[in-house]
Amino acid sequence: MQKLIKGLHQFQSEYFQRRKDFFEQLAHGQKPETLFITCSDSRINPNLLTQTAPGELFILRNAGNLVPEGPGASGEEATIEYAVSALEVRNIILCGHSHCGAMKALLNPGDTEGLPAVRGWLQHAAKTRRIIEENYGHLSPQERLIATTEENVLVQLEQLRALPSVAAAIRERRVRIHGWVYKIESGEVFAYDPEEGQFLPLLAGAAPGASRPPPGALVDTI
Ligand SMILES: [Zn+2]
Numbered sequence: 001m002q003k004l005i006k007g008l009h010q011f012q013s014e015y016f017q018r019r020k021d022f023f024e025q026l027a028h029g030q031k032p033e034t035l036f037i038t039c040s041d042s043r044i045n046p047n048l049l050t051q052t053a054p055g056e057l058f059i060l061r062n063a064g065n066l067v068p069e070g071p072g073a074s075g076e077e078a079t080i081e082y083a084v085s086a087l088e089v090r091n092i093i094l095c096g097h098s099h100c101g102a103m104k105a106l107l108n109p110g111d112t113e114g115l116p117a118v119r120g121w122l123q124h125a126a127k128t129r130r131i132i133e134e135n136y137g138h139l140s141p142q143e144r145l146i147a148t149t150e151e152n153v154l155v156q157l158e159q160l161r162a163l164p165s166v167a168a169a170i171r172e173r174r175v176r177i178h179g180w181v182y183k184i185e186s187g188e189v190f191a192y193d194p195e196e197g198q199f200l201p202l203l204a205g206a207a208p209g210a211s212r213p214p215p216g217a218l219v220d221t222i
Contacts, residue, residue: 022053023054026054026055030055030058030087031055031087032055032056032057032058032083032087032089033056033089033090033091034056034057034058034089034090034091034092034093035057035058035059035060035080035083035084035089035091035092035093036050036057036058036059036060036093036095037059037060037061037065037067037080037092037093037094037095037156037160038059038060038061038065038093038094038095038096038097038182039061039062039063039064039065039095039096039097039100039102040061040062040063041097041100041101043097043099043184044095044097044182044184046059046095049182049189058079058083058087058089060076060079060080060083062076062121063101063102063118063121063122064096064100064102064103064106064121064122064124064125064152065094065095065096065152065153065156066102066121066122066124066125066152066156066159067080067094067124067156067159067160067163068124068159069124069159069162070162077163080092080160080163080165080166081163081164081165084165084166084169084174084175085165085168085169088174089175090174090175090176091175091176091177091178092160092166092175092176092177092178093178093179093180094153094156094157094160094177094178094179094180095153095180095181095182095189096149096150096152096153096156096180096181096182097149097181097182097183097184098146098149098181098182098183098184098185099145099184099185100145100149102118102122102125103145103148103149103152104145105118105119105122106122106125106128106129106132106148106152107129107132107141107144107145107148124159125152125155125156127155127158128148128151128152128155129148131151131155132144132147132148132151136148149181150181150190150192150199153179153180153181153192153199154179154192157177157179157192160177161177178191178192179191179192179199180192180202181199188201188202188203189201189202189203190202
C-alpha cells in the first residue's frame with residue numbers, strides 16, 4: 001500500500017502539475033473513440049499498450065474478457081450500451097491475452113475448486129469450452145491454451161454483436177469491431193483477420209507499403 005500512496009503523491013506533485021490544463025479540460029466531459037474490453041489481469045494495461053491518454057479509451061475489464069450472452073441486467077451490457085449508444089464510440093476492441101488464468105480455469109475446472117463465483121462466471125465462455133473439446137483435443141496443453149484464448153475472443157465477439165445496442169450500431173455502420181490477442185512476453189498484438197480465418201500480427205498488416213488495411217479493421221465484416 002505504501003508504494004501506491006507514494007505513487008499517488010508523485011502523480012499529484014509531478015505528473016498532474018505538468019498537465020494541469022489537460023486535466024481541467026477532461027473535467028468538461030469525455031468523448032472516447034474506443035471501447036476496450038479486456039481481462040482484469042494485472043499484466044495488461046490498455047493505455048500503456050496503445051499509448052493513449054486519459055479520455056481516449058472507455059475500458060471494460062473482467063476475468064477472461066467475457067461478454068455475457070442475451071439481454072439482462074449485467075454490468076457488462078450496461079457499460080457496453082453506454083459506450084455505444086451514449087458516448088457513440090466508433091471502435092470496440094475485445095482483447096484476450098496469453099497466459100490467461102481464466103482461460104486456464106476454463107480448460108481445467110479443478111482450478112475453480114472453492115471459487116463458485118468464478119466457476120459461475122466462466123459459464124459465459126461455455127461455448128469456447130465446447131469448441132475446444134470438439135476440435136482441439138490433439139493439441140499440447142500450451143497450444144490448447146493459445147487456441148482457447150483465440151477462440152474465446154471470437155465467441156465473445158459473437159456475444160458482443162448479439163447485444164441490441166451493438167447490433168444496431170453495426171447495422172447503422174456506426175461502429176467497427178476488432179478482435180485482438182495480446183502476448184505478454186513479447187508485447188505483440190495479434191488481430192483476427194476474417195479473410196484468413198486466423199489471428200495475424202497487427203503491425204505486419206499496417207506496415208508502410210502494405211497493400212491491405214490492418215487485419216483488425218476487417219473483423220466487422222464477419
Ligand atoms: Zn486473463
